[in-house]
Amino acid sequence: MKPSSPASEAVAEAATRPVRLSPLDIIGLGLLGVRTRRMRAALSALGISIGIATMIVVTGIPASSREDLLNQLTALGTNMLKVQPQPNQKPPVLLPPDAAAMAARIGPVTGTSAVANTHATVHRSDRVSADDYAGLTVLASRLDLLPALNASVSSGTFLTSANEKFPTVVLGSVAAHRLGIEPLRPGQPSPQIFINSRWFTVVGILDTTPLSPDIDRSVLVGWDAARTELRFDGHPTVVYVKARENAIENVRSVLPATVYPQLPGMVQVSRPSDALAAKREAQASFSALFLGLAGVALLVGGVGVANTMVISVLERRREIGLRRALGAHRGQIRNQFLTESVVLSALGGLAGVVLGVLATVGYVTYQDWPVIIPVASVAEGLGGALLVGVTAGVYPSIRASRLTPTEALASA
Structure with a gap:
């Protein structure tokens, strides 16, 4: 019997080797x-x-x-703080004119704005008795007030750089109702109201602002127009500050010294909204x-x-x-x-x-x-x-x- 050759042994081994699957x-x-x-x-x-x-x-x-x-909850102002002087101070505390700009320098702050009470009186027309008090406040307003309050315009427009120097106003929702001003419609004449014996044209009406009910009862005048028409002194009475929610407590702690470094104790800052905790x-x-x-x-x-x-x-x-x-x-x-x-x-x-x-x-x-x-x-x-x-x-x-x-x- 012939011995098997190496080639035949290789063939036999290959035949019996399990096939490898890829x-x-x-x-x-x-x-x-x-x-x-x-x-x-x-x-x-x-x-x-x-x-x-x-x-x-x-x-x-x-x-x-x-x-x-x-x-x-965010719309309710979980990241907003209000800065204003301590009430009932003699003489009254006046915030610096640039208080909002000073607050904006704080790192976590994302936006600021301000309003100021002009102590002016407002009536529907010059025929209304001066003693007929409508319970409305005339506020000088910065142009960036709406984003600071998460507010919006119901009809018309807000104050702009083009009209803030002129006798124009924007009404809060309650103020418009009390003054009998209907929603503004394009193409129709804009109504006018009487403020401190001067006529002002209504250019806009705001939606209800849950963050600041006092704005609903206010008549907003441009900052420059308030100076020239209403003898406004330029000192804000309320500064609105928006900051990152995770740093809201830290911002609150440094705001008094930032906006009024001379006497920080004469400034009060609202506590974070209860909505933030919720x-x-x-x-x-x-x-x-x-x-x-x-x-x-x-x-x-x-x-x-x-x-x-x-x-x-x-x-x-x-x-x-x-x-x-x-x-x-x-x-x-x-x-x-x-x-x-x-x-x-x-x-x-x-x-x-x-x-x-x-x-x-x-x-x-x-x-x-x-x-x-x-x-x-x-x-x-x-x-x-x-x-x-x-x-x-x-x-x-x-x-x-x-x-x-x-x-x-x-x-x-």
Whole structure:
């Protein structure tokens, strides 16, 4: 008998060596089970998607609701402070004319403005008795008052650099009602009111200002016009300061010495709005709620994934036995089912994200809230689906890979 040649031995060894599968081959095998069992794969992914969609919804809707609540609280002046002289001082304390500019130099301050009481009297016309007091205050106003108060114009325009030097006024909502001024309409003559025996033209009416009810009962005159027409001395009586919320207490502590360094104790600064405390409590409460709801939803989805994958792998022992009989080794069997588990989890996770986002956007839009989809929830949902899918597929795939072909086929 002739001894075998090295070439023939190499051929024989190559024939018996297990075939190495590339990553693409493994993915193809994992997708094979999904493609051939489409209904089962769809139902398996459905359980995952419901869990992920639930997590997106229970985090997205409260996040949008919280954002709407925080916007409403911000509109109430959570970041605004009022600086004014201590009342009932003899002689009266006068803030410096540039007090607002001095406050603006504080680092966390984002905006300032000022008004001043001109002590003028206002009437609807010159035919009204001088003793007929309307209970309105005539204030000299800076041009940047509206953003400082989160205020807006209901009709007409606010004071501008083009008209602040002329006898023009803007009325608060209550002042317009008491003076009998109707909303201004384009193309119609602007009404006039009588202030200190001078006619002033009404160019705008403000919406209600929740931050400063005193502005609602005021008649606002340009700073320069108040000097020339009403003999205003230029000293503000109230300075409005807006600052970053996380530094509002620090700004409050340095404001007196900043706007009136000679006698800081003669200046009072309003304390931060109660709405700021409510806003911070709302942030903390909603954050805890997010964590609890997301955890419950992910746990439900994870149990569904684990149950589906365990049953899927255990029911396919005949396929495992057949592949082992055809030469597939344990690693290939294990990788095939792990890949299928990951694919199913990924498909379910993606479907759940889409469903959750659509449901959240639809509900939030109906409620007219800002749309907030927490990115962390989306990432955690996909990551959690993959992790749970891998975890659920590890044990049954390892157990199946250890079966011999005869055992696998006999137990099928």
